[in-house]
Amino acid sequence: MCHTGKTATATAVRRHAIFTRKEIEDRVKQGEILVIINSKVYNLTKFINHHPGGDLAIWHMAGKDATDAVLAYHPEPVIEKRMPHFCIGELAPNTQHASKLSLAYRRLDAKLKAEGMYETNYWFYVREAVKMLAIWFAMIGLVVWGPQHWMTYAASALLGSTLWHQAAFVAHDAGHSGITHDAKTDMILGICLGNFLGGLSLGWWKHNHNVHHIVTNDPSHDPDIQHMPFFAISTKFFQNLYSTYYKRVLNFDAAAQFFISIQHHLFYLILCFGRFNLYVLGWSYVLRKGPVPHRKLEITCMSLFWAWFIPLLSYLPNWKYRVAYILLSHMMTVFLHLQITLSHFGMEAQENPQDDFAAMALKTTMDVECPIWMDWFHGGLQFQVEHHLFPRLPRHNLRKIRPHVLKLAKDHNLPFHSYGFIKSNQVVLAVLQSVAHQVRAVLRVDPRTAHAHAL
Template sequence: MKALRIGRKPPGVWLNRTPPIRGGVFVKRTASPVPSDSEIPSDTDEAISADDSSSQACSDLDTELSSATSLSSDASDVEIDDVKVKATGLAPPTGVKRRGQVSQMDKLVVGGGVVAEKASSDASDAPESPTNHGDSQPRFSAAGYTAWAVRQEIDKDSAVYPSVDPTVQQRIIHRYQALHQRVHDGGYYKCRYIEYGKEMSRYTTLFALFLVALYYKWYMTSATFLGLFWHQIMFTAHDAGHLAITQNFVVDTLIGMFIADFCCGLSIGWWKSSHNVHHLLTNHPEHDPDIQNVPLFATSPAFFKSLHSSYYDFTFVWDAAANFLVPIQQYTYYPVLAIARFNLYLLSWLHVLSDRSTSLGKSRAWWIRPTEITFMACYWFIFGYLLLWRALPTWTIRIGFVLVSHIVPMPLHIQINLSHWGMSTSDHGESESFPQRQLRTTMDVDCPAWLDFIHGGLQFQAVHHLFPRVPRHNLRRLQKLVREFCDDTDIPYSILTFVDGNKKVLGRLGEISDQVKILIDCQNYMAENGEMGLH
């Protein structure tokens, strides 16, 4: 079996359960093997020792490439002197080297003992500030400024949150596992169905008021109640998407499809597809679809370099439209959210017609796609034909009805963004634990218990991100345990009021806007002077 061995598992735990030997990284082999570590017995055959060393070096190279290329993940080739490393099939790089950190890529043992030198990454080479000392002119190129801005974000987080050293993060993971056991033993995963009885009475009342107002031809009042109905009932669709109601996949999926697809015209399949990624890699510019909104909005300087989305398999190009829209994003934020529902219609239909949805046909969940298409078609027949075309008398009233009913649920869209858009978007590498990443990128909203029905559980997003399948009616009680966990691990627990949270989001949007203005100055300066920038 030793002849078939392709690598040796490094000692210690896997970072975020990522296999240490993976991907396709290939190097030129040399004749002089270098033993990888003391794990190789002294009486081991030289050939096997050389294979182990080479495999170990490849594994180390994979890890270092993943870290060193996070600021330029679109690059497919990495040149190391006369050794060319072709990276194919790798997971998207996640690590970013911090200022002053010495990487093994600076002096790397490649293959069987070749020592290669590599220059520091762009992030490490970027100047300390975007301008010359005492000079208002940009000091370096747009790419250099982007690298500098990203590095500043990482340094700011590193000063506040625990070190990403594996020993520290393992301690946090153990505390998190102990907390999960307390959550399980405390019955927090048990759904209190009496609370959904209250929810149903609220939904029924709002829908009845919509019909009554429509009957008496109070059209705008009717539209308001319909919008409130959509706003409230989508909270339960969110619960169903997380299997937090019955914990049964088929039952909760049907509940979610009835609410989202049939009642609201939105695909629960699209929502689950993007939302699951959002939960795994919250606020990661390259992977989280919830913050990939260029050219309308940007919440991270990482977007300045035209990131390729791993979810959409699409490059969000930073172009003239982004240069125009992002600097004013703090002013367009609320107007765009007011009509955000129309974009959700588009994303829903694109999903059910995409390969991501059609691939379900080969699984036991084959029935989801045709059911979603049927339910969404029924929604448009009822809302578009029976209500708008048949029940409303004029085009003016029809347009007004659509706008009012779609703007009223605007607080739902604000609530969704509130917990994340003002938080960190930097990448601290694979060694950062799941609980620390969730708490670093997510904020809770402080509100009295009697207002919980307005927020629908979304005010406890930090708690929810740690335990996504805990029913939302138990999140307020669970919040106390999460606070204790944060105190025990020294991870800051972020919580603000609804007003202060919105101020933080607008402040973040304004901060990125200011950075874009500097970026544009860099671009203009380089264009005028024909320079590539100083590094």
């Protein structure tokens, strides 16, 4: 049994209350945020706006069994020490049930912990830090002290894109508490590294990315696949969907119809400009009203990025070189944006799926096969299935757990999507082309009401 907790509302007056799923559903409809974890019921109504992982990550779990998602995202001390304060009762015994897949997933998680797979090899991150500092110094050194030649500047710009590529991987690890496994420590490390070297907001990414992990490839809820008017991976986007993340309608208007009808041709070109969009999203997040964890640190480190990048540009001979340097360095981060999209763009997209946490990860995520000597280039993103199942697992152990995940999928007759780099590109392009052709078909039926004909 659990204690009621200080955050329980006035309607939950019974200590050790027993809740049916219908009672939980009714209270959620009344505006309370109740979730089920290990057959216990938690009231997170007053905590939701203080959740380090963002409010939407909890909101999407309201009324549901969040056991697997919570275990995946939170270390044991958080669950054992903080969660009891929000417990208001238990689920009625006759409604307690966990699928065979869910139980197998939990056993595998316990097995990986026992085998030390959650333990970080800190020398790995020492090497990463040395590598990034060396790239950063070389990037600056070529412009400031190197020969005044366009090839020197081009080499520096390419080093810049490489730096941002590699820094994003470490920031990703930190955002998932996959380095020290302390959320606050990892977040501060990630901000000091990622925001300073790359100019982006780790806080924005975490708020966005946590939602993505909870509702992967859900057209209405997952911001990682909401790229209207440029991309649509499902005909569901023809329906003028309302984005619960962006709090606006994703209009299937004339611009969207045009771009999506040729999206398979524009795919790589648009990805080249993805980094510019991330600057806008990052600053919009840290300057918004409402709670922003580590706001001052984020703004400071993002500002310090421009404090070193703009002076670096001043060493270039003229504005033509500066514009070319910015374009080359930023456009060559296309590989990072490509790696991110390959993981999910070619996979199943369902609205409000009822799958278990593990089933959702296996159905909506793709691995990209590569030799071990190319792991540096993919930065762990090639093991997205493993990462979605065990997001706090250190990056350097993802390859080691792959056989376990393959067995989990096989034992429960679930797909395990894994392709080589070329084939994974072909899979994504095929989906984009299929949706593009359906746009054209819809427009031929009735261009004025295209969204009404979504398949």
